[in-house]
Amino acid sequence: MSEHAYAETARRHDIGRTLLVRWRRQYRNGELAGDASPLRFMPVILTPPDVPTEPPAPKPTPASPSVERAEITLLNGRRLSVAATIDPVALTRLVQALDPA
Template sequence: MEIITGVERRRRWRAEDKLRVLAEAAEPGARTSEVARRHDISRGLLWYWRRQLRQGRLAVRGAPEPMFLPVQVSGPVLPEPVAPGMATNPQIEIALPDGTCVRVGTDVDAAALRRVLGVLRR
């Protein structure tokens, strides 16, 4: 005999909440099983949400759509003479429409640059 003491529930998760849980699971050192347990969901559901995010099927409604921004390439600039023994440090300069200017070395990690630009968009 089986006794059911409560009502089986099926939660409805908003996209914002799913993305918040996914961001928590993506933190360095985070364990998928612990994040799932903390939010009372299965690991499989967390992996399903990750797949939805990768496929572009999970997005916040009303979030701005990605768009191309105009790029202005300055004219040819002659490099300044460099004294022997001095290393050059080539940089990439990104000027945003609000006047913010970001300069990074050419060796910057793409993920780090993405995080910086993401913070500036807020």
């Protein structure tokens, strides 16, 4: 892959070019799975939320607005709970800090 291709791919996915190069090298060397089993895709099933038949009872207004959360389990077993609206660049840095390659 040429330097231009790395730069273009990194720009398209809003990640650093050096990170892309590192991931490619780690993949080739079999380092991404760590001590775990080889990487594989996992099935994901998205279902629509349940639609209530009756209007919900009014909830007390919280002091701060509720934010949907995303739960992430890293390869090293650590669990990460973040706001679903977290900036992808910030999330990438956080994951790198908690699960360094």
